[in-house]
Amino acid sequence: MPRFGGIATFMRLPGRSAATDLDVAVVGVPIDIGTSNRPGARFGPRGIRSESVLIRPYNMATRAAPFDSLRIDDIGDVATNPYNLADAVARIEAFYDDLLQNDVIAVSMGGDHTIALPIMRAMRRKHGPLGLIHVDAHTDINDHMFGEPIAHGTPFRRAAEEGLLDARRVVQIGVRGTGYAADDFDWSRGQGFRVVQAEECWNRSLAPLMAEVREQVGGGPVYMSFDIDGLDPAYAPGTGTPEIGGLTTPQALEIIRGCRGLDVVGCDLVEVAPVYDPTGATTLCAANLLFEMLCVLPGVVCSD
Ligand code: MN
Numbered sequence: 264m265p266r267f268g269g270i271a272t273f274m275r276l277p278g279r280s281a282a283t284d285l286d287v288a289v290v291g292v293p294i295d296i297g298t299s300n301r302p303g304a305r306f307g308p309r310g311i312r313s314e315s316v317l318i319r320p321y322n323m324a325t326r327a328a329p330f331d332s333l334r335i336d337d338i339g340d341v342a343t344n345p346y347n348l349a350d351a352v353a354r355i356e357a358f359y360d361d362l363l364q365n366d367v368i369a370v371s372m373g374g375d376h377t378i379a380l381p382i383m384r385a386m387r388r389k390h391g392p393l394g395l396i397h398v399d400a401h402t403d404i405n406d407h408m409f410g411e412p413i414a415h416g417t418p419f420r421r422a423a424e425e426g427l428l429d430a431r432r433v434v435q436i437g438v439r440g441t442g443y444a445a446d447d448f449d450w451s452r453g454q455g456f457r458v459v460q461a462e463e464c465w466n467r468s469l470a471p472l473m474a475e476v477r478e479q480v481g482g483g484p485v486y487m488s489f490d491i492d493g494l495d496p497a498y499a500p501g502t503g504t505p506e507i508g509g510l511t512t513p514q515a516l517e518i519i520r521g522c523r524g525l526d527v528v529g530c531d532l533v534e535v536a537p538v539y540d541p542t543g544a545t546t547l548c549a550a551n552l553l554f555e556m557l558c559v560l561p562g563v564v565c566s567d
């Protein structure tokens with residue numbers, strides 16, 4: 264079958280496996296009613312699956328061979344509720360609780376960033392307090408948005424309050440732009456999170472940063488949450504709340520490759536909105552970053 268033929272699963276995986284037979288489950292979470300500006304991330308999983316057909320199974324840079332080492336399949340989407348965010352969050356949480364009855368790592372495609380909260384709740388129940396590597400233009404630690412405690416700008420505030428995170432093992436990378444107050448990023452620092460603003464990343468390799476991050480977040484379960492708007496809009500325009508001055512694609516690769524060796528128990532790639540992505544560059548980038556995540560999961564052998 265040519266790459267452009269057939270039913271589009273992530274990376275043309277069979278899409279027929281039961282979770283009981285997998286080491287890694289790729290899951291779509293199509294929802295965007297948690298967004299505050301441009302919607303469209305509900306089409307993220309379909310867009311990513313479509314662009315992912317180009318990706319080949321071997322990583323030529325790291326020599327990782329995830330499909331030789333682990334049983335991986337695309338198990339489809341969570342049945343979300345496009346009219347009721349609270350119900351959608353409950354459905355996502357129940358889906359992951361059920362999935363994590365198996366000894367499986369979930370790799371999730373958003374959807375807006377709201378999805379990280381119910382996923383992390385399920386991960387916390389299975390693994391205990393989580394270390395977190397959060398890449399984003401925004402810290403997503405708002406207390407409320409329009410009076411609502413659950414939205415795409417609040418998941419890490421709720422996660423901290425609910426004890427989902429091991430605060431000393433949390434790092435937020437790439438945050439930038441304009442805020443509502445000059446000390447907006449200091450709430451995270453007050454929790455004990457490390458906050459790496461985008462300006463600290465400009466014009467340099469992030470490999471040294473990631474060596475420090477591995478020291479900080481190692482020694483326990485780690486969740487990785489990657490908001491595509493962490494990248495500069497030059498690389499990833501197809502998202503709801505773009506911010507200039509962001510990370511480059513090579514820096515995104517350095518961040519994910521720098522997670523190798525950590526006990527990554529789950530990860531997500533969120534906020535891809537294909538309607539603002541006429542060339543497909545954002546979705547192609549997202550699909551490749553998800554492949555790079557597969558390449559650093561525990562148990563993946565690099566053939567060197
Ligand atoms: Mn976000």
Ligand code: MN
Pocket residue numbers: 399400401490492493504534
């Ligand atoms: Mn963001």
